[in-house]
Amino acid sequence: MAATRLVYGLYNDEEILLEAVKSANKEHIEIYDVYTPFPVHGLDPLLGLAESRLHYAGFIYGMLGTLTAFLGMTWIFTKDWPIIFGGKPYWAVPSFIPITFELTVLFASIGMVVTFYIINGLGPGVVNTYLDDRITDDKFCIAFDSHDVSDSDAEAFFRSTGASEVHEKEL
Amino acid sequence: MSSYVSPIREPLITGSKTYHQITEDLVSPTEKVPTGSWVIGFIIAISLLAFGLFCIAWTIWHGIGTWNLNRTVGWGWDITNFVWWIGIGHAGTLISAILLLFRQKWRTGVNRAAEAMTIFAVLCAALFPGIHVGRAWVVFYFFPYPNTRGPLWPNFNSPLLWDLFAISTYFTVSLLFWYTGLVPDFATVRDRAKGFRKKIYNFLSFGWTGSAKHWQRWEYLSLILAGIATPLVLSVHTIVSFDFATSVIPGWHTTIFPPYFVAGAIFSGFAMVLTLMLVTRKLLKLEDYITIAHVESMNKVILVTGTIVGVAYLTELFIAWYSGYVYEQFAFFNRALGPYWWSYFGMMFCNVITPQFFWFRKIRRSLFWTFLLSIVVNIGMWFERFVIIATTLARDYLPSSWSYYSPTWVEMGIFIGTIGLFFVMYLIFTRVAPVVAIAEVKSILKSSGDQYSGKAAPGHHHPHIEVDPNFKSYLKKSSFEFAKKTETLDTEEKTSVADTGSSAATLVKAAVDKFQKLEGIGPKIDSVLKAAGIGSFVELSQTSVERLQEILDTSEGNFMGNSPESWPEQARLAAEGKWDELKDLQDRLDGGKY
Numbered sequence: 001m002a003a004t005r006l007v008y009g010l011y012n013d014e015e016i017l018l019e020a021v022k023s024a025n026k027e028h029i030e031i032y033d034v035y036t037p038f039p040v041h042g043l044d045p046l047l048g049l050a051e052s053r054l055h056y057a058g059f060i061y062g063m064l065g066t067l068t069a070f071l072g073m074t075w076i077f078t079k080d081w082p083i084i085f086g087g088k089p090y091w092a093v094p095s096f097i098p099i100t101f102e103l104t105v106l107f108a109s110i111g112m113v114v115t116f117y118i119i120n121g122l123g124p125g126v127v128n129t130y131l132d133d134r135i136t137d138d139k140f141c142i143a144f145d146s147h148d149v150s151d152s153d154a155e156a157f158f159r160s161t162g163a164s165e166v167h168e169k170e171l
Numbered sequence: 172m173s174s175y176v177s178p179i180r181e182p183l184i185t186g187s188k189t190y191h192q193i194t195e196d197l198v199s200p201t202e203k204v205p206t207g208s209w210v211i212g213f214i215i216a217i218s219l220l221a222f223g224l225f226c227i228a229w230t231i232w233h234g235i236g237t238w239n240l241n242r243t244v245g246w247g248w249d250i251t252n253f254v255w256w257i258g259i260g261h262a263g264t265l266i267s268a269i270l271l272l273f274r275q276k277w278r279t280g281v282n283r284a285a286e287a288m289t290i291f292a293v294l295c296a297a298l299f300p301g302i303h304v305g306r307a308w309v310v311f312y313f314f315p316y317p318n319t320r321g322p323l324w325p326n327f328n329s330p331l332l333w334d335l336f337a338i339s340t341y342f343t344v345s346l347l348f349w350y351t352g353l354v355p356d357f358a359t360v361r362d363r364a365k366g367f368r369k370k371i372y373n374f375l376s377f378g379w380t381g382s383a384k385h386w387q388r389w390e391y392l393s394l395i396l397a398g399i400a401t402p403l404v405l406s407v408h409t410i411v412s413f414d415f416a417t418s419v420i421p422g423w424h425t426t427i428f429p430p431y432f433v434a435g436a437i438f439s440g441f442a443m444v445l446t447l448m449l450v451t452r453k454l455l456k457l458e459d460y461i462t463i464a465h466v467e468s469m470n471k472v473i474l475v476t477g478t479i480v481g482v483a484y485l486t487e488l489f490i491a492w493y494s495g496y497v498y499e500q501f502a503f504f505n506r507a508l509g510p511y512w513w514s515y516f517g518m519m520f521c522n523v524i525t526p527q528f529f530w531f532r533k534i535r536r537s538l539f540w541t542f543l544l545s546i547v548v549n550i551g552m553w554f555e556r557f558v559i560i561a562t563t564l565a566r567d568y569l570p571s572s573w574s575y576y577s578p579t580w581v582e583m584g585i586f587i588g589t590i591g592l593f594f595v596m597y598l599i600f601t602r603v604a605p606v607v608a609i610a611e612v613k614s615i616l617k618s619s620g621d622q623y624s625g626k627a628a629p630g631h632h633h634p635h636i637e638v639d640p641n642f643k644s645y646l647k648k649s650s651f652e653f654a655k656k657t658e659t660l661d662t663e664e665k666t667s668v669a670d671t672g673s674s675a676a677t678l679v680k681a682a683v684d685k686f687q688k689l690e691g692i693g694p695k696i697d698s699v700l701k702a703a704g705i706g707s708f709v710e711l712s713q714t715s716v717e718r719l720q721e722i723l724d725t726s727e728g729n730f731m732g733n734s735p736e737s738w739p740e741q742a743r744l745a746a747e748g749k750w751d752e753l754k755d756l757q758d759r760l761d762g763g764k765y
Contacts, residue, residue, distance in 0.1 A: 014617075037190065037359070038610040039386040047383055052391040062399075072315075073327045081321055085328045098333040098410055105403045106340040109396060113347045116392050117377060120385050122354070126378030133362040135381050136355070138190035152685075 004171040006032060007154040008131055008143035009163030014040045017140040020161035021046045029157060030148045035131060035141040058112040065107025069100040129171050139164075182621035183277050186459040190613050193460075197605045197612070198360050200455045208454060209598060216594035223588005226581045227302055235305045237581045244564045244576035249303045251556040252586050255439070256296035256593075257338065257411055258432075258552060261404055262440025263289025264345055267352070268400040271393065276619050277468045279611040280461045283356075283604070284451060285444045286349040291596040292443070293342045295589040300334075302585070330413035337410040344403055348396045351389070354379050355610045408436040415559065422502030422563040425490065431483035435552060438476035438522070441469050442548035447597065449542045451606060460607045463536050470535040473548065477526030480555075484523060502563055510575055511562040514554045521551020686711065689741040690757045691733060699726045711742035737765060 011017045014036065024031055025046060034047060073096045077083070082090045117123045135141050144154045146168070158166045188196070205213070230237055240247050263286040270278040301310050313335050315324050325332050358379035361372035379385070412432035415423040445466065452461040491503040506515045525547050534540045561576050600606070617623055686697040686708075703722045705711050719735035737760055744753040759765075 034383040035381040036383065036386065037194075037381060038355075038614040039390050040383075041614075043383055044387050049384055049387055052388045054388055054391045055395050058395050058399075076315070076324045077327065081324055083326075085326055088328065092328055095328040098330075098406070098413070099327060099336045101402075101406060102333075102336040102340040105399050106343060108399055109344045109347055112392060112395060113351060116351070116388055120382075120388060122377040122379060122385070124374055124377060127373060128378040128380050130362065130380060136359040136362045136379075137194045141381075 005146040005168060006143045006171060007146055007151055007168045008141050009158035010132060010139040010141050010165045012164050014140050016162050018042060020142055023161055032143045032145040035135045037136050037138060054112060054116060057115050058108045061111025062104045062108035065103040066100055069103035070096055131169055181464040183280060183462060183464055183619035184460060184612060184616055185462055185621045187622040188459060188620060193613055194359055194609060197607050197609045198363055201360060201602060205602060213598050216591045216598060219587050219591025220595050222584055223591055226584030226588060229581055230302055231307055237579060239576055239579050241574050243567060243572050243574035244561055246560050246564060247576050248578045248582040248586060249299045251560050253296050253299035254411060254556045255553050256292045258436035258439040259443045260289045260292035260296060261408060261436035262444045264400050264404040265437055267348060268397040268404060271397040272401060276615045277465050279608055279615055280465045281444060281448055283608045284448060284606050286345060287600045288444060288447060289345050290349060291593050293338065295593050297338060298589060330417050333410045334414055337407045341403060341407045344400055348400060351392060352608055353604055356605045356608060359609050405433055408432045420563060421498040425487060427483055427486055434476045434479040435555060438473060438480055439549060439552035441473050442545040445469055445541055445545040449538060455606060457607060460612060466541055467535045470529045470541060474526055474529040477522060481523035505566045506558055506562050509566060514558050518551055518554035518558050521547045522555060688745060689738060690760050708742040708746035712739050712746050714739060
């Protein structure tokens with residue numbers, strides 16, 4: 001696979017960045033990605049990013065926790081080793097509620113966090129190509145794939161939208 | 172951003188910070204050599220911890236008999252300390268989760284440190300049940316797992332087991348929440364670091380790039396974790412209170428316990444956050460990020476929860492009297508006027524009376540009073556747990572078994588050790604991680620920075636965009652004179668690129684035209700001209716032929732065959748966008764020569 005070469009411009013402010021993304025949309029220039037030091041609100045719809053489905057995953061993990069806890073305790077106290085505690089029934093549903101709740105939360109949190117890192121391709125030991133050291137500081141970056149956008153188009157775009165710098169980098 | 176901000180709302184970031192200054196201020200404490208006060212603090216903390224470890228070893232070696240617990244008072248300092256630490260561990264998640272759901276922006280200044288504090292406090296708390304069981308080496312019997320003893324399972328109907336699940340879950344979720352927030356900030360530290368340090372922070376930052384999609388998911392994750400951590404944090408102290416409320420001990424089995432414990436936990440948690448943050452902001456010079464407005468907000472929470480706790484104390488007394496149940500009545504009479512009267516009055520004074528001073532704005536905004544009162548509240552909340560646990564047990568149903576309990580040096584030593592452990596971990600945290608959430612503070616700069624909001628802001632509710640004047644003029648030009656887009660950017664930016672030393676792999680193309688488009692110029696001459704300070708067609712068109720010849724002559728390389736005589740003319744056409752005319756000219760030229 002041919003290496004991806006990115007041509008990217010750095011902006012000094014998120015409001016200039018948002019205007020730039022708008023004009024890229026207007027001129028139908030395909031944006032490879034946008035990198036920012038913090039979540040910029042209003043960027044997702046401009047980039048056409050679909051709403052994250054992480055919460056569906058969270059719900060499924062949570063349900064898994066609920067079932068594990070509730071069915072597990074049910075099986076243990078009615079089938080595996082039934083014991084009478086304080087004259088209560090074997091299947092003492094109200095006293096299962098706290099642990100069921102805790103495991104729901106535990107499964108949902110761990111599941112979502114692990115999913116988050118996996119789908120983002122992040123994790124301990126992952127080394128990515130970082131376009132610029134200042135993207136985590138105060139620069140806002142728009143990157144074009146040189147297969148999609150020619151260098152001269154990219155340059156003209158960055159020039160007209162107020163980028164402070166233009167660079168390129170192979171991924 | 173451009174949302175409406177009330178002019179009377181106080182700015183949360185002072186000092187007219189830029190994004191870069193925020194990074195600088197918040198990352199630099201991790202990059203410097205530890206200060207003298209840090210080293211002294213660390214030595215004290217580690218000494219306390221060492222003594223605590225010695226006392227724990229003593230306990231495990233000799234057994235629980237080294238504590239003064241007896242047949243009547245089965246829970247003493249151990250469980251008091253456990254509940255106290257768990258309570259302190261409630262502020263972090265409250266600040267980061269509940270205040271996130273309520274969109275309280277002041278949360279961003281303190282959430283990172285408060286969450287760290289939560290995790291360390293929960294660790295200190297978890298220590299006590301672990302060693303209190305006596306045979307600490309089989310403490311894993313707590314957990315349900317298939318075993319060779321039957322398999323025999325723990326009692327899932329027991330609040331003590333619920334507590335185990337609640338605290339392990341709380342610890343895990345707090346840790347995940349905290350670390351997920353830290354990842355982008357570790358990336359910021361990474362991008363400033365060099366050498367081995369960079370490797371460490373690259374590992375810690377999980378390869379974070381700041382991609383838009385990652386940020387979108389990150390915000391989702393934070394919001395959902397906040398959503399599920401909110402009932403979780405309320406459940407944890409509820410379940411801790413079940414340890415008492417589900418028993419048949421007068422003074423313990425009251426239905427008011429869950430809300431009363433939760434309010435008390437938030438109360439003590441905020442007090443500890445204030446104690447720590449007032450010192451941290453001073454030592455790390457974070458006054459611009461943890462402002463008086465932050466302190467006042469937290470003091471308001473202390474006032475509210477302290478008042479709830481006060482109402483709960485009085486309600487308990489009323490219900491004990493109103494129930495007509497003599498054992499309950501005696502339990503409360505004994506608390507207030509029995510042998511432990513001093514702890515009851517300590518509790519009442521510290522938790523009910525002193526927080527009421529926060530009705531006064533002057534005291535809420537005074538760092539001295541806040542610090543003093545936060546310590547008073549911490550002490551008061553410790554008394555509360557001691558009153559509930561030891562006082563109640565000491566006078567039970569049978570007067571013949573009444574007893575008095577005071578701790579041994581071992582019990583005190585373990586408590587002192589947990590304080591040491593807490594501060595050791597906190598001090599290390601201030602060295603390795605940004606104490607304030609960098610990305611989150613940046614995201615509220617435009618709405619809560621003092622140059623954009625509050626009384627100092629021009630036009631009050633109209634946050635203006637602080638753009639470098641060069642860019643403003645540039646933007647204007649680009650929209651009105653689109654054809655003339657070969658205008659150069661300010662040269663300052665070019666130099667700034669060179670100064671910051673962008674890595675060798677990147678080409679600096681800003682404000683630079685490709686001179687190869689002109690006949691007679693190849694890549695070599697292109698770079699020679701750029702090195703001589705001629706970056707654009709406009710600049711080239713304004714340079715004389717003589718000067719160009721001079722540049723060629725003084726540069727390394729053989730340019731004998733090249734003549735610059737047509738270059739300014741070609742550049743002028745290119746600068747004006749007259750590409751067709753340029754092409755005609757180039758057809759007439761021979762290798763750039765007329």
